[in-house]
Amino acid sequence: MVKAKINGITVNVPEGTTILEAAEKVQIKIPTLCKHPDLPPTASCGICIVKLVGSNKMLRACCTPIEENMDIITHDPEIVEVRRTVIELILSKHPNECLTCGRNGNCELQKLAEEFGIRTSAFQQFLPDIPPDTSTGTIVLEPRKCISCGRCVTVCQQNQNVWALCFMDRGFGTRISPAGDGVSLSESPCVKCGQCSAHCPTGAIFENDDTAKVWKALQDKDTYCAVQIAPAVRVAIGEAFGYKPGANLTKKIYAALRRMGFNAVFDTNFGADVTIVEEASEFVQRFTETPEKLPLITSCCPSWVDFMEKFHPDMKENFSSCKSPHAIVGVLAKTFFAKKRRIDPANMFVLSVMPCTSKKYEITRSDEMYSSGYQDVDVSITTRELARMIKQAGININDISEEEPDHVLGEYSGAATIFGVTGGVMEAALRTAYDYITGGKLKNVEFENVRGIEGVKEGAIPVNGFTVKVAVAHGLSNVEYVLNKVKEAKRAGKELPYHFIEVMACPGGCIGGGGQPYGITDEIRKKRGEGLYDEDHNCKLRYSHENPFVKKLYEEFLDKPLSEQSHHLLHTTYVKRPEYQK
Amino acid sequence: MEKKVILIKDTGFKSDTTRDIQSLFLKAIRDIGAEESIQIVRAADLGIYNQGVVVKILPDNTVYTHINSDNIDQIVKAVHKGEVLENLLLKDRVEQTRIVLRNCGVIDPENIEEYFSKGGYTSIAKCLFDLTPAKVIKEMKKSGLRGRGGAGFPTWMKWSFAANSFGDEKYVICNADEGDPGAYMDRSVLEGDPHSVIEGMTIAGYAIGAKHGYFYIRAEYPLAIERVENALKQAYERGLLGKNILGSDFSFDLEIRLGAGAFVCGEETALIASIEGKRGTPNPRPPYPTDSGLWKKPSIINNVETLANISAIFQKGGDWFSSIGTEKSKGTKVFAVTGKVKNSGLVEIAMGTSIKDIVYNIGGGVLNEKQLVAVQTGGPSGGVIPKKHLDTPVSYEHLQELGSIMGSGGMIVMDEDDCMVDISKFYLKFCVDESCGKCAPCRIGGYQMLSILNKISEGEGELEDMDKLHRISQAMQKASLCALGQTAPNPVISTLRYFEDEYKQHIIDKKCRAGKCSKLIQYTINPDKCKRCRLCVTNCPVSAITGDREHGYTIDQEKCIRCGRCFEVCKFEAIARV
Amino acid sequence: MKKMTRDDLEKCAQNTCQSTQYIKVGMSTCGIAAGAQDVFDIFAKEVKTRDINVNVCKTGCIGMCHAEPVVEVAVEGLPAVMYGGVTKEVALRILEEHVCGKRFVNDHIFDLPVRR
Ligand SMILES: Cc1cc2nc3c(=O)[nH]c(=O)nc-3n(C[C@H](O)[C@H](O)[C@H](O)COP(=O)(O)O)c2cc1C
């Protein structure tokens, strides 16, 4: 432990604690624009400077560990003056476009400018003239608004191991850019995870806004509009309306969506139950019939799929061919549901509300995404976009009364809802697979081993005298460790280290998705995750295959898991893709 | 018998009488019939200035100054007899002291034998066989050597941090990324005496427990790279590098890494990133490289000049070294003296020598007998020292007190034709161009300051711009991540401190005293002095001068680009700069 | 090549391996930029064709950049001196007057006061 003083207040913190963190412990907030709790410090904005009594240099609080007996001053007129000048300097290279900016209202730069009461621009404005990059259709890069904090680069390179973003040029001309000369983001290795947009303090990286398309569909009287919400959306969207992270707003959202004019309100969780039934069946099949195709690797995260197709195409065969839940709801809406209700699928519009930017890419990623004969999911929007739409629609989410989803694509089990958190897919699939293989029920359905925010989690479950070994990785930089172990074992002809692997591109899984409300931290991830686990815990249904509507779906429409019909509608294929499309 | 040679030179500024004096000497020598044993030769430069006629007698090295026709017979006789004339002797001669450059220009850098002949590699032998690493560091402490790369950090302390730091591997890095405009002493050392740096690095490696070292040399120094490569090869062949050096237990390997030419890569954390193959941008310290440096292992980074001192220290002892210099700044410093000075070049002086001595007694004074206005030290991180402080002794502390720094050793002499706003602009532009762009204060602050200076030099300045310059300077100094940004405003601050009036002249009177700021000057032709020679007309690159012999010539101010050609070529001083 | 020992080094330090008659050309970047290579070549060639017993060698920068190319000349019977601004013509004069004629060349001696 280290003992030191901050503004005269004594602090006792573990060795290695930075001045910034130590100050928080004694309720002192040191402003910063580049330090993000998720990321190592880039030390680039220069705003968190503090004074060390007895030295005339200033220290960066974000990256300086506090030392024994340090005497730190975090706020005095001189420090504030320096901070103000730095903020004004940053503003002198930043457009004054708050009113039309994607981050208006929750921009960290805007907030700081407001706190410092900056009213006039002291310095001449020099704006770079760089056009936005909209090439991916999922996330938009607007380098003009970039303040070069470096968070996105760190997240994309270190946490996601994709290296799609980098700084180009230097000095005053430094700009954020897809990595590679003259390469657009869609031509770069970017996997569309949106983690950059979730960490950007300003409006320089944001989701491609598709809400206009949704409003247009809703206005058209001849269009039958259906909507589905993903598991992770329900425990995060509240943050945009003042709720605590983890507050579960599922039924209020259903109500709001109906008021907005949707004809049918579904739940992606239903699709998750179907995914589990298919995927568990796939696992059982491989486990018992084709062990050479093990380990089975989950495929419900499109960024992970994209990453695999670019960086590990040799693992193609190990991927579950099952589509992700929202795609399943999409195709079932335009086939099963449309048939039942006698709606012409040509006139149907299916929206999915996702915590994810990558789903925008997934809905057109391959021919199989059109297996209903139409585009299965027409538009995918993020949690952030839905929150804005609810506000635009003038709906008071706090007071709105709860409503139920529409049959037949609405009911779900607790196993489905934990899809939204890392380890959840694994847990849900194991519950069903165990039942399939042993014909019996697990004593304890909650797998503590695969829960939590550690980057790689491993577990072993005895099944009929055999041990099923599993691994869960989230945050793409953690994938390498797991895959290397598999590849090494295969090369050496040794026993497989894992039989079943779950990967989610975003740290924490979908609850930490790139399209979720801003301000993500591990604390918030935990809360959102707890929200989902609570819902599962309190669910009567804990097994996907026991969802009565899922059963009905197979009875009436699909026959049985992995049937020809389900293969046609619910499964997809993978191809090797070049890292650079140029 | 060795002949005596009398070198003569008139060191006065006004006229050169060397030839006349030479004839008088010739006559005097003939008079005593000593033509065979005494030669008299006109020298080009004796390194002595403004002392009248000076003679130097070789091989005795006796120097007599202020000679006139009355002394000549006397001198010749004394030389002939081998006597010394005390009354004419030059006293208090300002001399260079060469430790770093001791072998430069003396030995053949491509021949290791010549380095041996100067006691080369005996220091590492002494360290390996007579001293423990702790004793090596103790000797370094005794010497008082401080880093010559800019910051002046005590070298022994850096070494002992690294020595006490835990690591299975440690590294020694020689910083030869020399990027300051006008500085080239590190290049000269590497080209002229590469083995001394290799020996210094090996001693450093032994002291901290490193087995591996890197030369980080900027790629623009091909000859230095070639000579270091050659020297490494020779040292390896003779067992002075590699496994079990000189048969001891100590092994040490050295490799060269080339710098891509960004100035900021000379900053130690950026340099490490660059060696590791990453984008060469500075990183926050702590952790300091001595704890976690290259590949996260304890590393020391020392400057070329620092390292070149090491073997000399162990040849002659730490006490000897600390006997040279001032109380807190020991040893010597090499300066690259340039600008409006007669003898531009490398000068190595003992710390404590005054700037005036460097400029006037070693540098030979200001070119064309113009007035000295200031001396700039420390390059883009330094500041100007105005004429009134020229007596200041050179040391880390004294220069810092004046708002400049020792820096890596650039020294630029400025005269009345140098404009202080222009000088600030020059240095600041260098830093703006070289900023890595990582941190906001430096990236944007530097650019804003430069644009304000540009405004001022174009006559568009306002008084409040001076406040803005101060404000941005403060933010850059306090909030920039690395020393590049922290020190980039120094040239501006120091010119503002000593030459505020000159800034005001630009802002209020819209005038540039030195005639450097082209937007603030005009060239006009004085018809009374003009002899209608047309020289200016033919020399103007944009044909801005029109007229004819009958009516005289005028300069079209719209067309004139203020290049000053006409002003220079006119033989009749008919063109005025206002 | 044989690895050296401490004794070897100490023996080498006693040797003055430079011959007593030499022409040493400053050949660092600054010298070469000022034409030192040509000067070196001239000396090397002339010494060979005239069969003069003097060693032509290179060295680093002595620091007198304003006087480059710089050449140090030592011949028996005369103290060593430094010449600056050595062009091809001056080089030839040095050979004829100084090396062969044992008389220093006027107006090119640069004598720096240096303590080593
Ligand atoms: C922008 C910048 C450029 C630098 N360039 C050099 C350089 O070219 N050579 C050098 O030795 N030190 C340079 N330094 C200083 C080094 O960071 C470091 O302090 C030095 O190499 C330490 O060696 P010393 O202790 O022997 O002086 C630079 C520092 C900064 C901030």
Ligand code: SF4
């Ligand atoms: S990024 Fe922030 S400060 Fe910039 S325009 Fe957008 S809201 Fe305003």
Ligand code: SF4
């Ligand atoms: S979306 Fe993900 S992969 Fe693409 S640039 Fe952003 S962080 Fe990198």
Ligand code: SF4
């Ligand atoms: S795009 Fe955003 S996160 Fe990336 S460097 Fe710029 S401001 Fe930071």
Ligand code: SF4
């Ligand atoms: S001070 Fe300048 S050079 Fe140094 S890290 Fe910051 S931007 Fe880069």
